[in-house]
Amino acid sequence: MSLAKVVFACIVLALVAGKTEGGTACLEWCVAKETATPETLEESFDFFCTHGVDCTPVHAGGPCHQPSNRRAELSWVFNEHYQHTKVAGGRCDYGGGPGGSSMLTNVDPSYGSCKFTCKAA
8 A cells, every 4th residue: 555545544534533523523622711810710700600501510520620720610611602602603702801811722622521512613
């Protein structure tokens, strides 16, 4: 088998092994920026958890609860909201201040039993 065929086969396997929904690879997650202030993180967390996002996974006993890492918890919350609104034009553009407090990433932020939703666009 030629090198080109081997490389092609590896690329296809990598795509098939990636997260998919409806046969389309999921390519983006919305997370909290490292530069977001603690105040902005707390305000955003309170807002989203009282306006439609089921924050049970980030509360005590949940798979995404990290009391010493509010940024990780808010990343899950931001992403949950973004994944459910992007089909209707929702954007990963949350929080106050210059540049906001959220950003898109193409690296799955899931860890351990904390799984971040990803819906293909």
